[in-house]
Amino acid sequence: MQCQLPGRYEYGEHTADISIIAYGCTLEEAFKNAALGVADLTYYVNRVEPREYVDVNVSGDDLEQLLFNWIDEFIYIFDGKKFAYGDYFRELAIEGNGPYRARALVGGEHFDINKHGYRGLIVKAMTYNMMEIRKANNYWRLTFVVDI
Numbered sequence: 001m002q003c004q005l006p007g008r009y010e011y012g013e014h015t016a017d018i019s020i021i022a023y024g025c026t027l028e029e030a031f032k033n034a035a036l037g038v039a040d041l042t043y044y045v046n047r048v049e050p051r052e053y054v055d056v057n058v059s060g061d062d063l064e065q066l067l068f069n070w071i072d073e074f075i076y077i078f079d080g081k082k083f084a085y086g087d088y089f090r091e092l093a094i095e096g097n098g099p100y101r102a103r104a105l106v107g108g109e110h111f112d113i114n115k116h117g118y119r120g121l122i123v124k125a126m127t128y129n130m131m132e133i134r135k136a137n138n139y140w141r142l143t144f145v146v147d148i
Contacts, residue, residue: 043113056073068128
């Protein structure tokens, strides 16, 4: 008997995403808050101590690609290196006018579920879905979606 496929593929509803809106008086502050917003989905950022620092250095042709690469790097730092980062950003700078570069020294420590907790969500990937970067009034507003 020959297999009767209903089709080659189909799309279903997908609800495994979370949008994050990050704010900052400067673009650098908004990028920092975006990274903290991602981390705070998984563990309690305020429980992290700056025992060591990692270098974060990413680039992008435009601000959207820069934000994508920035968040993607923080997902890797946590998921790949098991490094829980906190609100310890040194030498945070965004340079360029297209292409751009973002860099920072970010403090934290090895992730310990007993110390940092677990909020029930693991961020798997950054997306371009609904991404918007704009200056509103006197502050920056970054909107983006991560896959959980």
